[in-house]
Amino acid sequence: MPAARPPLAAPAGSIRSSWFLAEREATPEAAFLSRRSLLRSLGLTGGGLILGNAVMPGRAAAGSAADKTAGLYPARHNDAFELDRDLTPEEINGKFNNFYEFGSHKQIYREAERLVTDPWPISIDGLVDRPETIEFAELAKAMSLEERLYRHRCVEAWSMTIPWTGFPLARLLDRAGVQPGARYVRFETFLDPVMASGQRQVWYPWPYVEGVTIAEARNDLAFLVTGAYGKPLANQFGAPLRLALPWKYGFKSIKSIARISLVAERPVSFWESISKTEYGFWANVNPAVPHPRWSQAREQVLHTGEERDTLPFNGYGQQVAALYGGLESEALYR
Numbered sequence: 001m002p003a004a005r006p007p008l009a010a011p012a013g014s015i016r017s018s019w020f021l022a023e024r025e026a027t028p029e030a031a032f033l034s035r036r037s038l039l040r041s042l043g044l045t046g047g048g049l050i051l052g053n054a055v056m057p058g059r060a061a062a063g064s065a066a067d068k069t070a071g072l073y074p075a076r077h078n079d080a081f082e083l084d085r086d087l088t089p090e091e092i093n094g095k096f097n098n099f100y101e102f103g104s105h106k107q108i109y110r111e112a113e114r115l116v117t118d119p120w121p122i123s124i125d126g127l128v129d130r131p132e133t134i135e136f137a138e139l140a141k142a143m144s145l146e147e148r149l150y151r152h153r154c155v156e157a158w159s160m161t162i163p164w165t166g167f168p169l170a171r172l173l174d175r176a177g178v179q180p181g182a183r184y185v186r187f188e189t190f191l192d193p194v195m196a197s198g199q200r201q202v203w204y205p206w207p208y209v210e211g212v213t214i215a216e217a218r219n220d221l222a223f224l225v226t227g228a229y230g231k232p233l234a235n236q237f238g239a240p241l242r243l244a245l246p247w248k249y250g251f252k253s254i255k256s257i258a259r260i261s262l263v264a265e266r267p268v269s270f271w272e273s274i275s276k277t278e279y280g281f282w283a284n285v286n287p288a289v290p291h292p293r294w295s296q297a298r299e300q301v302l303h304t305g306e307e308r309d310t311l312p313f314n315g316y317g318q319q320v321a322a323l324y325g326g327l328e329s330e331a332l333y334r
């Protein structure tokens with residue numbers, strides 16, 4: 001795998017916001033972005049002429065699961081999942097995203113408007129009693145949705161907070177009926193290089209894949225997300241269905257899931273196959289274990305720029321630490 005550039009472009013040396021600029025300059029998208037600014041200054045992008053038909057971030061594009069599930073929001077708020085810090089405003093969260101299918105920089109929200117989420121069949125297969133392919137809107141309607149406030153810690157040393165709506169992953173496992181031979185849950189994102197310009201970058205191992213153990217998947221914190229900020233997921237957050245594993249580095253929280261498989265073998269994830277010494281299977285947040293190229297001791301809060309100490313398991317140790325008893329020989333923290 002010829003890594004043309006450092007994966008997940010780290011903040012150079014420190015946790016300053018250097019990635020805002022450095023990454024943009026370092027990627028082929030730099031050319032694209034400056035062309036776009038030029039077009040914008042000429043007034044050519046206003047009608048979505050170049051970049052699709054919806055201009056507002058978070059607006060549902062044509063062919064959107066959001067239209068079919070809007071009636072499910074706002075969902076019941078579950079106050080067992082509260083925060084020790086403010087929520088990141090939607091305008092900020094919605095314009096700073098990692099979603100390599102639409103570009104390897106943070107400003108992918110316009111490009112992500114090309115994501116068509118209706119129809120969106122999801123396959124649930126592998127070692128299950130009741131395999132099925134179900135349309136996303138039907139699945140969302142079959143699960144009772146709830147809202148939870150979660151922290152999110154990216155491996156790049158920035159963090160945010162977000163009100164997700166969704167349902168526990170465990171409920172999907174119960175629906176499918178996990179067979180005894182299954183040891184892992186494997187997740188796969190859609191594959192459509194016509195729709196997703198990033199997937200034309202052939203040096204990446206598309207489609208994006210992630211995985212967790214069955215025990216992790218059954219932990220109450222493991223959450224399948226259908227919405228954010230009290231409405232269906234905006235495309236850039238990984239519509240129509242993504243994962244949230246708040247005690248792990250953000251790359252584990254796979255977006256725009258098309259397939260969920262119960263498997264016997266440990267899945268090899270997208271980032272792991274690019275650099276397994278930097279991005280492992282477990283990827284539990286731990287301030288004491290540095291990434292090979294930078295410290296994980298602190299993090300920069302996205303909306304305030306403030307630096308905070310990173311917490312073990314991103315502050316969720318009470319709920320998840322017991323999952324790792326007896327696994328000390330594994331690389332649990334990268």
Ligand SMILES: Nc1nc2c(c(=O)[nH]1)N[C@H]1C(S)=C(S)[C@@H](COP(=O)(O)O)O[C@H]1N2
Nearest residue numbers: 097098099100154189208250251253254255
């Ligand atoms: N399919 C897919 N899922 C993905 C990614 C991606 O590039 N593609 N990026 C990951 C990373 S590194 C992070 S930090 C989070 C970002 O989620 P957010 O944009 O909603 O903050 O999504 C994760 N899930």
Ligand SMILES: [Mo]
Nearest residue numbers: 154155250251
């Ligand atoms: Mo990330």
